[in-house]
Amino acid sequence: MLPWTTRIRQTPASLASRTPVLTLEKKNSMSNSIVKDMIEAGVHFGHRTSLWNPKMAPYIFGRKNQVHILDIRETLRGMLRAKKYLSQVAAGGSLILFVGTKRQAGEAIEKEALRCGMPFVSERWLGGTLTNFRTIRSRLTRLEELEKLRDNDQMDMYSKKMQSSLNREHRKMYRNLNGLRTMNRIPECLVIIDPGKERNAIREAKRLGITTIALIDSDSDPDLVDLPIPGNDDGIRSIELIVRQLADAVREGKGESASEEKDSAPAPAVETMAPAPSTT
Incomplete structure (x- = not known):
């Protein structure tokens, strides 16, 4: 336990849910590198303790100076689950809509969505974007x-x-x-920064049965989304890191899709030359 934190009591179920991530960290040094980057980016910093949502208890490690400290292992676990899902969705050729209209998120959302070739909303969510x-x-x-x-x-x-x-x-x-120019059909999934800010987007997604992935802070309700990623949703560096990781997963999925299409494509016909006419 870090000396400057006050540990929050955890239930056996919440502790058990962390085991797969701990095992993964031992097996994969890349996870340790990601955790280091998360800490440097301040992903683990939550809101003041007075603003917390009790439903976030399983994702909180402790508190420091009246500020909640999010469990970085839970952040890693949620992000890896989201990355795996996004890679599968992208490999299937479906659309993923990136949504983040708060000031701190707009630039990262636009940059990373463009990088992975997906639509985005970074300014204002228009009512009916999905349902109309x-x-x-x-x-x-x-x-x-x-x-x-x-x-x-x-x-x-x-x-x-x-x-x-x-x-x-x-x-x-x-x-x-x-950002919606490339959205020629309803997306399969939404990637959201701060579900509290994007309630209208989540409401429309739920109505249509669209999967939601979200970066959620200590004041958020994790039940609002399908795949929560506990983390700092106010810090620019934190948002950039998480969105970049998710965009990487989309790009990887697209690469897998492209390679599979190449492997399954029929071999080109071998052109046979007609015999040269006799000169005799």
Whole structure:
């Protein structure tokens, strides 16, 4: 036990659930490296003890200076489960939607979603993004129309007032919809930063039976999501580390899918040359 923490009483069930991770850490030195990176990024820092959600007790190691310390082993366990699932989803060719609209999360969500080729929401969750998908697609069509007007220099045919209105419409739609351009169908899974902040997204996902993965802090309700990853959801470095790991899993899954398609593809037909005509 670290000397500066006060240990929270754990139930036998919660202690037993950690055994697989401890075994994994011994077998895989990479896990130890990830844990070190997590600690350096402050992933283990929770909120003030007065703000905690009692449902988070199994994921809390202790407290320091009235701040909860999250159990980094539980963070690793949750992240590995999420990575395995995301890799399988990506290998199957399904979409994964990254969601994080809080100030600390937006940049990491956009960067990592683009890196792994998945849609994202980093500014504002529009009501009906999932449950009214047809309307969202129609708005994306409108966004593309506005961009064609601009790119083809057709804006000059409108009055200055109309140009100003169209530019304002484009800026607003681009800010809210740009990350959804590649979402041509309902996603299989949502990756979320702070479920308390993204309740509307979670509500729509549950309604459609979409799996949810979330980075959850000590003030969160883990029952809101299917695959919780306990960790600091306010620190920029913490968010960047977790989202980067999840995006890596998506990329790995896509690579597996590509290699499987290559292996299963029929061998190209061998072209046979016709015999040369006789010169005699």
